[in-house]
Amino acid sequence: MKRPGWLIPTAYIVFLMLPIYWLLNMSFKSTNEILGSFTLWPREFTFDNYVEILTNPVWYSGYLNSLSYVVINTVLSVVVALPAAYAFSRYRFLGDKHLFFWLLTNRMAPPAVFALPFLQLYSAVGLFDTHIGVALAHTLFNVPLAVWILEGFMSGVPKELDETAYVDGYSFPRFFTRIFLPTIAAGIGVAAFFCFMFSWVELLLAKTLTSVEAKPIVATMTRTASASGYELGLLAAAGMLTIIPGAFVIYFVRNYIAKGFALGRV
Amino acid sequence: MSLELRSVTKRVGGETHIHETSLTLESSSFNILLGSTLAGKTTLMQLMAGLSPPSTGEIRFRGRNVAGVPVQKRNVSMVYQQFINYPHFTVYENIASPLRVAGMDGRAVESRVREIADLLRLTPMLERKPNELSGGQQQRTAIARALAKQSDLILLDEPLANLDYKLREELRDELPKLFFGRDCIVVYATTEPMEALLFGGNTATLHEGRVTQFGATSAIYRSPNTVASAQVFSDPPINLAKVEKSGETLRLEGGLSWRAGRAAAALPDGCYTFGLRPHHITPTVQKADAASLEGRVLVAELSGSESVLHFDMNGQTWVSQSHGIHPFPVGSMARLYVDLDRGFFFGADGRCVAGNA
Numbered sequence: 001m002k003r004p005g006w007l008i009p010t011a012y013i014v015f016l017m018l019p020i021y022w023l024l025n026m027s028f029k030s031t032n033e034i035l036g037s038f039t040l041w042p043r044e045f046t047f048d049n050y051v052e053i054l055t056n057p058v059w060y061s062g063y064l065n066s067l068s069y070v071v072i073n074t075v076l077s078v079v080v081a082l083p084a085a086y087a088f089s090r091y092r093f094l095g096d097k098h099l100f101f102w103l104l105t106n107r108m109a110p111p112a113v114f115a116l117p118f119l120q121l122y123s124a125v126g127l128f129d130t131h132i133g134v135a136l137a138h139t140l141f142n143v144p145l146a147v148w149i150l151e152g153f154m155s156g157v158p159k160e161l162d163e164t165a166y167v168d169g170y171s172f173p174r175f176f177t178r179i180f181l182p183t184i185a186a187g188i189g190v191a192a193f194f195c196f197m198f199s200w201v202e203l204l205l206a207k208t209l210t211s212v213e214a215k216p217i218v219a220t221m222t223r224t225a226s227a228s229g230y231e232l233g234l235l236a237a238a239g240m241l242t243i244i245p246g247a248f249v250i251y252f253v254r255n256y257i258a259k260g261f262a263l264g265r266v
Numbered sequence: 267m268s269l270e271l272r273s274v275t276k277r278v279g280g281e282t283h284i285h286e287t288s289l290t291l292e293s294s295s296f297n298i299l300l301g302s303t304l305a306g307k308t309t310l311m312q313l314m315a316g317l318s319p320p321s322t323g324e325i326r327f328r329g330r331n332v333a334g335v336p337v338q339k340r341n342v343s344m345v346y347q348q349f350i351n352y353p354h355f356t357v358y359e360n361i362a363s364p365l366r367v368a369g370m371d372g373r374a375v376e377s378r379v380r381e382i383a384d385l386l387r388l389t390p391m392l393e394r395k396p397n398e399l400s401g402g403q404q405q406r407t408a409i410a411r412a413l414a415k416q417s418d419l420i421l422l423d424e425p426l427a428n429l430d431y432k433l434r435e436e437l438r439d440e441l442p443k444l445f446f447g448r449d450c451i452v453v454y455a456t457t458e459p460m461e462a463l464l465f466g467g468n469t470a471t472l473h474e475g476r477v478t479q480f481g482a483t484s485a486i487y488r489s490p491n492t493v494a495s496a497q498v499f500s501d502p503p504i505n506l507a508k509v510e511k512s513g514e515t516l517r518l519e520g521g522l523s524w525r526a527g528r529a530a531a532a533l534p535d536g537c538y539t540f541g542l543r544p545h546h547i548t549p550t551v552q553k554a555d556a557a558s559l560e561g562r563v564l565v566a567e568l569s570g571s572e573s574v575l576h577f578d579m580n581g582q583t584w585v586s587q588s589h590g591i592h593p594f595p596v597g598s599m600a601r602l603y604v605d606l607d608r609g610f611f612f613g614a615d616g617r618c619v620a621g622n623a
Contacts, residue, residue: 167315
């Protein structure tokens with residue numbers, strides 16, 4: 001009996017892609033068509049949903065807000081994590097292993113736990129509804145992750161490389177920026193990717209800590225009803241546009257991530 | 267321009283890595299640090315380079331104490347056992363990097379890099395990245411970088427240990443040409459006595475964080491001052507046995523008796539540790555009145571031109587090394603001849619009291 005080897009992977013991919021296809025399908029339909037009939041592809045193909053999102057500030061500002069706090073968060077997390085990871089990988093100090101583990105335990109609590117204290121504190125110091133505020137809240141989860149990933153990559157670089165650079169005359173800052181960072185570029189890429197992803201998909205803190213000025217796209221999307229009823233087509237188009245940045249970023253770091261998996265740190 | 271270590275020690279945590287050491291390396295000298303793994307070779311080199319400060323003592327260079335001077339200001343070069351190069355730089359940029367950091371202008375860098383690359387036969391690889399090179403070429407790049415700037419001190423930490431046999435031989439032949447006669451102090455760490463003998467120069471034998479002996483390589487090989495020095499400078503390991511001398515007789519632990527040879531002639535009667543390098547125990551008679559022994563063969567390693575025989579004699583494992591192929595079946599009794607004149611006698615404190623190989 002010949003076993004159809006292609007069957008299982010094909011079925012797997014079909015099931016995996018079906019919701020995404022359905023989202024794509026809906027994004028090119030009008031809301032009336034979505035609600036009125038069950039169609040496998042758009043009968044009346046329309047770009048109206050996308051046009052609406054890209055021209056209406058209520059929608060596109062959501063993307064801009066999300067992108068700005070995500071980028072701020074990613075940069076902040078990686079910049080803070082680099083020296084920390086270097087210390088963990090190169091120096092032995094009292095309690096280093098405990099501290100390293102403790103960093104990870106920060107990720108063990110769900111973000112909801114921190115929503116209330118953050119809200120109170122942010123309201124008190126004026127960080128409420130700002131991009132930097134959301135970015136800072138997300139560093140609580142992303143810095144430990146970035147430290148953990150970067151430490152793995154840094155420990156893969158022999159400390160003799162550091163010594164060789166000093167022997168060659170490099171000062172520490174010069175060595176760190178000219179030699180060390182390019183050497184662990186893959187690790188920085190992977191760490192940045194995970195920070196980006198977490199911050200991009202995180203809804204609860206981002207929604208709780210913002211109202212208008214820094215409202216993220218995922219929060220905008222929860223607003224499903226409007227004066228004209230449910231805007232499902234619009235929502236589908238917004239969903240598609242939300243997937244794109246993630247897909248884009250993962251395309252660039254896919255090789256690095258494979259390397260990270262090999263090191264056992266991703 | 268000599269480098270002088272004065273009563274230097276290094277402690278890390280509660281452990282002493284280098285016991286009190288005093289050593290003077292003359293200018294333009296080639297010095298070998300010989301010792302087994304963990305003997306403290308790398309630690310000693312780090313102290314010399316300034317990569318880590320000594321716990322106590324002084325390091326004097328050009329008559330000045332440089333113990334606290336950071337490595338960047340020391341003008342040293344270092345080559346490691348692992349092939350350490352800057353992975354994102356080309357070979358050219360790797361060799362150029364110490365020159366650029368030192369602020370040398372572009373044209374001078376160019377000519378210097380070409381010159382060094384030529385010397386190390388790296389010219390065709392200049393535009394490649396280190397990970398596109400073979401191990402030997404990677405290590406050549408590291409050596410080229412070490413040679414590029416005019417260092418006062420070049421430290422080579424087992425640079426050949428990670429190379430495969432062929433490349434190691436090749437580079438070993440080239441090293442003396444590259445490093446001898448330079449206006450700098452070269453320090454070369456190795457675990458292999460054979461390398462020390464090939465390079466000549468001076469040798470310091472290291473044993474458990476102590477320099478046991480320092481002097482001209484051949485002199486140290488001929489007359490080790492202690493059991494430790496003799497052990498470090500012998501591969502295969504030196505044979506050691508307790509002997510008792512009374513009059514003209516040497517009685518070995520386990521019952522064997524030999525006529526005391528020339529080496530032991532002047533020794534007062536008493537107990538000693540007798541040391542004999544494996545190549546002075548051979549299956550063929552070298553001298554008319556050679557002493558002999560019998561042992562049960564444990565392992566016979568036959569390479570193309572020599573035989574290494576591990577055998578058991580009264581519960582102790584001894585080693586014989588000889589030219590030619592001497593196939594002894596494992597488990598058989600082998601009669602071997604001993605050149606007693608080449609043996610060493612060590613007193614109760616481990617110091618050598620007689621013997622000169």
